[in-house]
Amino acid sequence: SQKIEQNSEALNIQEGKTATLTCNYTNYSPAYLQWYRQDPGRGPVFLLLIRENEKEKRKERLKVTFDTTLKQSLFHITASQPADSATYLCALDMGSGYSTLTFGKGTMLLVSP
């Protein structure tokens, strides 16, 4: 079965810096890889989706890269703000057509002023 690893420790950075979160997976490359944000007491919120034939995707201050050779995705938040503090989840969709997702444990990001 697919195993997903995200940064195990919380990531602490200073406001204005770029945060980089890592998602590594084993076995087969997914058809789609997604990133979600989760705040305490709330459900995950979708941020970005990248397809297996895409190298990079951007949305405002967010950037996701996908390297199927390394079996890795990197998630970047540029010019980070305290409001970016949350847990970020990586999720794999193997392309069944039903958007069936397997989630990683998530990485907690803390942005200090």
Added chain:
Amino acid sequence: EAGVAQSPRYKIIEKRQSVAFWCNPISGHATLYWYQQILGQGPKLLIQFQNNGVVDDSQLPKDRFSAERLKGVDSTLKIQPAKLEDSAVYLCASYGGGQETQYFGPGTRLLVL
């Protein structure tokens, strides 16, 4: 557009009791998911419906958990009898309508004493 609705938001029960959670997905979404999220972990898929049929229930502990989506709209998840290790947040999500990804509800936080 209304989001995914879940109730109750919180529930405290004693072990061996039964409990039920309710989910109403986004209108028009054919696919509905129930996830279990234990503290510090990512969401784990329990069961996935396409309309009123089950697509995947491979990780549902069927000796104690059951779920139904009789009319292909709202859904209930039941635990009977509950164990201490069932303490978690139960998330409902829906997908469809040409959207790119799943939309999550706020979750039901269950504590089993």
